[in-house]
Amino acid sequence: MELDRLLLRVKNPAWYSGGELNSVVKDKQSVKTRFAFCFPDLYDVAMSHLGIKILYDILNRREDIWCERVCAPAPDMEQLMREKQVPLFGLESRDPIRDFDFVAFTLQYELSYTNVLNMLDLAGLPVRSADRTQDMPVVIAGGPCTVNPEPLADFVDLFNIGEGEETLLELVDLWQECKGNKKEFLEKADKLESCYVPAIHDRSVKVRRRIIKDLDKVTYPEKLIVPNAKVIHDRISMEIMRGCIRGCRFCQAGMIYRPFRQKSPEIMMEQIKKLSASTGYDEISLTSLSSSDYEKLPEFADMLLDYCTPRKINLALPSLRIDNFSEELLKKMRAVRASGLTFAPEAGTQRLRDAINKNITEEDIFEGCRIAFTGGNTAVKLYFMIGLPTETDEDILGIADLAQRIVDYYYQLKIKKGKGVSVTISLSTFVPKPFTPFQWEPQIPMEEIHRRQQLLKNAITSRKIRLNYHEGKTSVLEGVFSRGDRKLGDLLECAWRKGCILDAWDEHFKYDLWLEAMEECGIRIEDYAGRRYTYDEELPWDVVDCGVSKAFLIRESKLAYQNKTSPNCKEKCMGCGVKSICGGDVCDPV
Amino acid sequence: MIRFEFEKKGTAIYMSHLDLMRCMTRALTRAEIPVKFTEGFNPHPYLVFAAPLALGISGEKEYFEIKITEEMPLEEMKDRLNRTLPAGLKILAVTESARDFNDIESASYEVFAEGRTDADWETFFAADTIPTEKKTKRGMETIDMKAEILDCKAEDTEGGVLLHLHLPCGNRRNLSPLLVVKTFVRDDEVYYTAARKCFFDKNARLF
């Protein structure tokens, strides 16, 4: 009841109230292990995330486990919680999570790290592992950012690297076996293949990323929590595959989710029917890194459309690639509802697209636009990146030039429609990420980000072209942390104590405080984000074996400097090394 | 038209009117009730609520209506929907609709303000006018709240004062009980609750 006294005073009470359809409430006396699944960001972001829903379901299917959701409160709620001494609680039971067995964080992006500290603190737990006692929960972390666990190594007891569907249950089993003896548990867990207990781990022993071999066999939720308030992605997400065959050299997801594994259309249709019946959602989104690489897309699309059209369900197909963009598919999608057209050329010239191994040609782009324009679409969104290795001003001007030529092309096609064409350029800044061929590359400094943004801005003359970009400060911070080492722990704590939280939100991001904290901790941006790491130095994330070998990454990095592309995994296996973690029998994308 | 009488309590009070519409749309879909959809590019179900209920207020006898495409027993619709509603929402009755929602002119509310007394209210309400800032479509406007309150009784109860408010409710005139209680207590720290009990037509007859 104490909570209800606060809720009418905050802007989004439904973020904290619980009670959503399909949320799982159990009798706490009848469960053995209580698990707090923490998403270190606001509710509407958390509840848009598929991973949390999958793992929530898997854990709660076990009768002896009660998994609850925990999100970062918005500042208005946080202030009241601190004032009234309401400790961070699980949404389902409203019980304080400091009494749970596990407090687990999913690390999806570096800019959520301060929220991890803040949530531990709000829970009434010391932020550093070393300061937490035996009777306090085990703090674990998973998610893509854990491929470089070092920046959070002082705060997290145990990192679980890779796909969690099987390992989380194994960890709970081990916990129950150890009868809640945290020390014993951590010692034993550290011996597991995918687990890393930074306080005791022997760095010569590599931690191997775990993968699910057969996605058709792994549990997929039949129910999804339907939030009471609107969240960013309020729909059914169907993961159609994992991994990517493309090997874009800047893309971490393309490397750390290897190998390429697809789900079968029949199994997915079964799952979709159940999800649709249990949620009543009117939109289904197919999620993957590159939907058009899904081999059975045409037949799966037909099955989906047969199901969705009479039910008035929209189909969203993000990450459709421009090069095998299917005209037919687009037409069929329109029968339901086309969801905007986006293409990701990433670079403005063919030279740079080759260097980053984005295998798109200009013909592909224009062909994609032709199909889009003649199909009645007039708005095209293009994603580009600045600061990519080997980028010159010519490449940046190439972005403006390409956008202009798309505008011109629209008028050449002489489509008689009232609305004019609009091309939106969405510009991000390159951040070097672990386990990519560009992991050694420096990020361009702040002033240079601004100069290049201005260069592009000035090169755009048409009013039909819109340019969207961020100032770049958050990218710089991301650059510091993505390749960070354990020394960043002090910086993180210092910045958080100064009041840095919710760094992924423009309105909450406090760059000045971050700079102040760096000054105090003696951390310089140029030693992290701005530094060229060398091929032969020991990298902070060398303790993790993600599957892709360093030799492969070096080969790819060198090819980039020769502007040479590599074939995709379907065309030719480049021997990335991932077979070592999947026993050779999974990686068969051909 | 089929009319559903429902209650909105517990954690459901934190749903805004828009949230509730979205929620009911999905619930009708899950319950496989044959709701009629509008034509056009972006079809949505024929679903009309008696009066929006602001976030934070509970409702004891709320209504919405739908059009259906094929017959289904009323009891069955009720059961089906009740099986799939989130916590705090419950269908109380399903009937053929009898009256137009536009007939609704006012509603009665029960508002509890912690730590305040009957006497506090009397003092507050004794003023000739009670100017209050109200958000309207045209921006913030100052209204005389006292003139808007149709009727009010206050009684002391355990821990605070219970107000029985009769307030205009509809498109033409509307006054939120939350505005009344906030103006009354003028303190963020004071805890309050509000519940809508029932609706009245222009002749002050129960709707």
Ligand code: SF4
């Ligand atoms: S092993 Fe070969 S086919 Fe498999 S992901 Fe690596 S490069 Fe691609």
